[in-house]
Amino acid sequence: MPVTEQEPRRLSRPRVLNAGFPAPVSRIHMTDELRRILVIEADGSALECLVDGLLRRFCADVTCVASAKDGLDQELVHPCDAVIASYDTPDLEGAELARHLSAISRRPVILTASRLRSADALELMRLGIRDVFIKPFPLPVLLECLGLACQSYRIQLDHQRRHAQLRNLVKRLIRQRRQSQERMDLVCRDLVGAHRKLVTRVLEFEERAAGG
Numbered sequence: 001m002p003v004t005e006q007e008p009r010r011l012s013r014p015r016v017l018n019a020g021f022p023a024p025v026s027r028i029h030m031t032d033e034l035r036r037i038l039v040i041e042a043d044g045s046a047l048e049c050l051v052d053g054l055l056r057r058f059c060a061d062v063t064c065v066a067s068a069k070d071g072l073d074q075e076l077v078h079p080c081d082a083v084i085a086s087y088d089t090p091d092l093e094g095a096e097l098a099r100h101l102s103a104i105s106r107r108p109v110i111l112t113a114s115r116l117r118s119a120d121a122l123e124l125m126r127l128g129i130r131d132v133f134i135k136p137f138p139l140p141v142l143l144e145c146l147g148l149a150c151q152s153y154r155i156q157l158d159h160q161r162r163h164a165q166l167r168n169l170v171k172r173l174i175r176q177r178r179q180s181q182e183r184m185d186l187v188c189r190d191l192v193g194a195h196r197k198l199v200t201r202v203l204e205f206e207e208r209a210a211g212g
Contacts, residue, residue, distance in 0.1 A: 040070075072101070082108045095127070113132060
């Protein structure tokens, strides 16, 4: 069962499940940039260190899984704002995991790896992975990179949202203008018809007056 901390500012270390991994930890106060973080890591000590640092830095909901399959299932059911995943998951090759994560969502993904070839790193960048850290890595640097990535992602989403709003506004204005033009055309046709009738009546009246 998940372990929930009721005190929003308490930074106690989460309890450990039988599998040796911390359970998801919930905090009350969260930042606008980052509310849910998914960590995919099979190394218990590395996972514990990551969770402790994430809770201290972001005060977000941290969900921890030990396999790529569980991480992908978690992403499909409960999408998160950022992912920190191990490239060395036992059940799925790292590039394949990155490909699946990128297909689900474009939120920031940071990978950690024991070793990595330059060609593999380039492939990960092509897939949209934000950064790759080789173990052992300085945790503060990873946390700072994650924070910047989430801020950038939020700005990108804001731009996309504003662009969509502007596009909808333009469409609405074009539709209203078209409708106004159609109404004007109807009014003009009515005026032309009325003018023709008036001219016809005037001519008829003049013909009758001339004949009388």
